[in-house]
Amino acid sequence: MAIADIAREGAAAGKPVPAGALARFAGYLWQNPSALVGLVIYLVFVLVALLAGLIAPYDPTEILFADDGQLAASLPPSAAHLLGTTNLGRDVFSQLVLGARPSLLVGITAALAVATIGSLVGLVAGYLGGFVDRTLMRLADLVLGLPFLPFVIVLVALAGASLQQIVLAVALLLWPNAARVIRSQVLTLSQRQFVEAARVTGASEWRIMFVHIAPNIVPLAFLYGSIAVGWAILTEASLSFLGFGKADAISWGTMLQDAYASQALDRQQFAWFVPPGICLVLVVLAGFLISRGYEELLFPKLREGR
Amino acid sequence: MTPLIQSFGLRKSFPLSRSLPQMLRGERPTLMAVDGIDLTIQRGDSVGLVGESGSGKTTVGRLLLRLTPLSGGQLTYAGEHIDRMGPARLRGFRRQAQLVFQNPFDAVNPRFTIRRIVAEPLINLGVPRREHGERVAESLRLVGLAEPQRYLDSLPHQLSGGELQRVVLARALVIGPEFLVADEPVSMLDVSVRAGILNLMRELKQRLALTSFTISHDLTLVRYVCGRTLVMYLGRIVEEGPTEELILRPAHPYTRALVAAVPRPHVEQPRERLPISGAIGSGSDPPSGCRLRARCPYAFARCAQEEPRLVPVAPGHLSACHLHSA
């Protein structure tokens, strides 16, 4: 039987159509409104953070004076000051808009750090096994045992309060979760025949780890990264609120701290402390919605309950 | 003429987890997956290895391709010891010897395109980049996927089992090997799809002058593509010979049971009770003497005392059973 006949048989087979990944993603979003909402919220905040310079009507640290020379302090919301002013005469709205930057910066950087560290550790531990695996996992166990906020506070107190330190602290504490789960995934993947196939076709062990297995764990890394965003933002806000943040930085956390210290609650200056609180909640919620929606994308069985 | 593959007393053991009492006694239980195999494959031969799961046949395939280290015995490829090959020589070996896997969906990276999958050996074994495109397309055409461009950018899950198995074959052949090991190449495919792949393998063998080693539990498959076959049970060869001879005149009780057990596509077929009872034992604690004796209706005293050795029962046909010398 000639190859030509076999070829004819192959050609008669149905033509596989590579589905557009973007189209599929769009279709998925349509079916999953909560993930869509999360994505929209994120996009809005990212845009605000990027365009903060243009949107904010005033410099957030500038102390403002009214036309009559008086300090524009504790003014209620008006056309000139959408959310009023602080007790020191600073525009709340400008602070809110510019405060998005540090929060999002911390969130995204920390997420990247957690995803990267978690992936590397999980990959190396899961694939190499043995002593390396045991050591890394003991380390992970150790870190998991540390209480989160107190540790971060100590770290920041010792190393100084800056955004970098906060990102570092969050990354140092959140990588074990990602690493453990990724390690399990790598263990399963290592048993798959395509790993053996890579070996028999001449791939080195490093190549197998970073070229063959790694792409298969990217979704999980992304998932844990997106979970870390919420944590990081809250941590920065908490630290700032507790007074451990940088003194003159403007972030939602510092706004809350400021408001609290100035007894804004007693004075019912809601426009000052409610908006940053809401923003925090929204961003963290968005992160959660996206990660949950993404989880369902990764593990379709979760969807079947519907 | 130097055989392409030769092994003497090939052994492979796996350590088993120890219980506390065993640890205290200093015992180290092992599973002897492969326990003394002598094998000769000449250039151009197509040899089959038949056995049930647990026989060790898959491990033999892995040993031949140096995917797992030997625990004992000797194994040579074109006269060279496989386990003593250095990195450079090993690369050369990988260019010559390739493997076709059982489950096509498991044997390819689900995130790579077909183009990338088939190109993998070329990338790893130093073929110049500019040649990749043509060689990948050529290989896909060779395995019957006549319009390669339709498949190159597809992902594995978009192809059917039969198509994907052809891709696996294409990947194995793209580097131009002379020796191909096929581990259950069609067991995951429907019967109607198998014929296509089997005919392809036969055709390719001839066209490319391949030496092949096919591992399967399916006698009909082995009969179709292999001139000579070995039957394996719990790590040892119990019978070997020309495939047709083995199927028409099986000498060993185990082979006879295997032949009788295969269902035929017509109603008038043998339905007598199989001579072999029970299930395959465990390799960690084989019985003394002949490993089959607990399941064999013909077992007699000598079977418990002494392991039978392979003896000729016809020209080129050997079997390891005490009945032959009784």
Added chain:
Amino acid sequence: MSTLLAVDNLSVAYRRDGRAIRAVDGVDLTLPAGVMLGLVGESGCGKSTLARALMGVLPGNARIAGGSIRLAGEDLLAMAPAARRARLWRDISFVPQTAMNALDPVYRLRDQMREVLTERGGLPRAAADRRAEELFGAVGLDPRRLEDFPHQFSGGMRQRATIAMALALSPKLIIADEPVTALDVIVQRQVLDTLRALGRDLGLSAIIVTHDISVVAYLCSLTAVMYAGRIVEYGPTAALTRAPAHPYTMGLMNASPDLDRAVETLVAIDGAPPDLSRPPRGCRFAPRCRFALPACRESEPAAVAVGDQHRSACLRAGEAPALRAAAGRARTEAAP
């Protein structure tokens, strides 16, 4: 011989990605009591869906789109779900694909058997235990092994244990989906022999769903060949395998190796099954059929009788002998 199961024009539709797919489309089947029927076809032909529909265990996104299922005269689909559920395991039971992995790994076999026998069978515990031992014996397993956990059993033994569970309440009919596919050949033979013995000793009827016609030839006296959601040929296994009357069955026979005959070239079937969300016009096998005529793509061929209780849904069924001869040759350029 009385009819145990009568399926009339049954259709099952799935909803996937917003499209309706008729996995089973107008299937007619009759199973006499005490007979084993083999349901053969490639993956995706709808045989598993049909089996599940008969059993009433379709997945959430599938529903019966028409037709009737009569078990010993009673219309199963017309019953209230509660009444239908009562029938499950009592009159019909099911051995699903990869049944050996369906056993709960944390309970001993004895406990799993007890659960079926007491919950569904209403037997008191002692009687349930006795019955469990009886059942294990019937499938060739040592009753002492009831104390073991599933992982202590080999694949074949687990499969037999699942069959024992399916027999618990003495059903009239067992439906087994690919019961031997994942097993080694000797173990496969043991399980098939178990089923054969049950058929002989208990008068058990069964529907064996498989892609391997050799398994059907070994075990079943009646065969139904399924393709793209329809039954294309149906009849006594002996006649169907010796003289198939549908090109698809001929294709299956020519693709199946025979250890008793000299090695001949196996002939593959060109192409792949159709996309059931858009079934082709006319005969569904026509795109792959080397004997297709223009008329074949006009309308679905009705089943015609080609022998005693033997029917084929092919326009050219009457020319079967000539077609068989041509099908057996490796390749013909044009239809005869």
